[in-house]
Amino acid sequence: MRRLKRDPLERAFLRGYQHGVTGKSRELCPFNLISARQAWLNGWREGRADNWDGYRGTAGIHRLNELNAVG
Template identity: 60%
Template sequence: MKRQKRDKMERAFARGYQAGLTGRSKELCPYQSVDVKMQWLGGWREAIDGKITGLFNK
């Protein structure tokens, strides 16, 4: 059975989340499309909120 690629929006969210966890700036978003960029920023914001509330050590 073939594995399907994940949705582009889901992938953008996950990459934004990882960027937020590593402390990257939101200005470094690699996407130009508005919808995909919003997903990336949503992931980034969620990771930053998690860091602020103490969910992550670093």
């Protein structure tokens, strides 16, 4: 059975979250398409907020898994 591909906007969000939670700059956004860029930036913002709240390292990975399960 073929595996379904995940939604590209969801993938952009998760990649942005990973950048944000590790403290990387939002200027590193690799997307040019408006909708994908917006999803990446939303993920980045949420990742930065989690970084400020103390979700770093292993805790950040667990938080990412929670976000992935909900979405």
